[in-house]
Amino acid sequence: KHMYHHVLSAFYYATGQLENSLKELELNLGTTDQASLGKKMEANKYISALTNAIYIADKIGNHKKSTHYIDELKKFGATLTANEDLAIKLFSSVSSIELSLHLRKGDFQTATNSVEKIESELEHYDEKIVPIRRAFLEFKIAVVNIGTGNYSEALKWINRILNDSNLDKTEDIIGFTQLLELLVHLELNHNNLLPYSLKNTQRFFKTRNRMYGFEKILLQFISKLIKCEDHFDRQNLWEKMYKELAKITNDDVFESVALDYFDFESWAESKLKGKAFDVIVREKYNRRMNVA
Numbered sequence: 001k002h003m004y005h006h007v008l009s010a011f012y013y014a015t016g017q018l019e020n021s022l023k024e025l026e027l028n029l030g031t032t033d034q035a036s037l038g039k040k041m042e043a044n045k046y047i048s049a050l051t052n053a054i055y056i057a058d059k060i061g062n063h064k065k066s067t068h069y070i071d072e073l074k075k076f077g078a079t080l081t082a083n084e085d086l087a088i089k090l091f092s093s094v095s096s097i098e099l100s101l102h103l104r105k106g107d108f109q110t111a112t113n114s115v116e117k118i119e120s121e122l123e124h125y126d127e128k129i130v131p132i133r134r135a136f137l138e139f140k141i142a143v144v145n146i147g148t149g150n151y152s153e154a155l156k157w158i159n160r161i162l163n164d165s166n167l168d169k170t171e172d173i174i175g176f177t178q179l180l181e182l183l184v185h186l187e188l189n190h191n192n193l194l195p196y197s198l199k200n201t202q203r204f205f206k207t208r209n210r211m212y213g214f215e216k217i218l219l220q221f222i223s224k225l226i227k228c229e230d231h232f233d234r235q236n237l238w239e240k241m242y243k244e245l246a247k248i249t250n251d252d253v254f255e256s257v258a259l260d261y262f263d264f265e266s267w268a269e270s271k272l273k274g275k276a277f278d279v280i281v282r283e284k285y286n287r288r289m290n291v292a
Helices: 002-014 018-030 034-038 040-059 063-077 084-105 108-128 131-147 151-162 172-187 194-206 213-225 231-251 253-260 264-273 277-291
Strands: none
Touching (some): 002 040, 063 084, 084 108, 084 131, 084 277, 108 131, 131 151, 131 172, 151 172, 172 194, 172 213, 172 264, 194 213, 231 264, 253 264
16 A cells, blocks of 8 residues: 555656645555554655655645644654664755755755754764765755855865765766856856866766756856856846746756756846845745745
8 A cells, every 4th residue: 555655646746746746645644554663664664755745745835734744754753762774864854854945945044054953963974874865965055055155165065075986976966066066166256167167067967868958058058158258148148048947947847856956047047137046036935835
């Protein structure tokens, strides 16, 4: 029964039917045998189902449900004193989710307040944390710093991911991190580093079998921008890139997944309109909440 609802939930998510995906997750959560959660496999299933439910509930604008499931996840975590593996998984899951929720709302200050504790836990668990989980947290911390305008600190976290020898270099997060590095170099006016960084990123994407449309748009934009000196031509490039990103993320459920890493569309809009990135993200989130 668990597998049936799990597969259905995955199918609905992949086809953009998020409401139905959440219903299947909730059916799984509702049939969980609480007495069996002492077993590692069952606990892992429970944590995964709760984590997915939080993510989808927030994505469809159901803040009440996402908050409820976060509380459930934390409550369950308080019972895991004897199992370090599950405690590590729970730490990375809760930290990643909470940062994601703050970032999606544009609440970068609250996210910043959480980072110090997360850094401490990362140091405490060290290499016991699976490299991909560590990389996701480091990526989100980099985004937090971008949101507060602390680009040099963001670059530090970006370099930690790119220099991690234990991380599989074929993982999607490597590509997203390289794109984030380009963005930060732009913000810091690292004009001497941009061409080198761009070539590295282009080389990485050529080695993969597929490429998201938004990745192609960003790379083409930066390639043109670094050669463009005229102010009005640069503005035209920003406008063209923003419109292309907005269209592709609205039309394609798979392309919109990119926004779960970083809201490249809002970043482009902020540069085009001359408004702060966090303001644009908050405005977008509030519009979505009003529609929901």
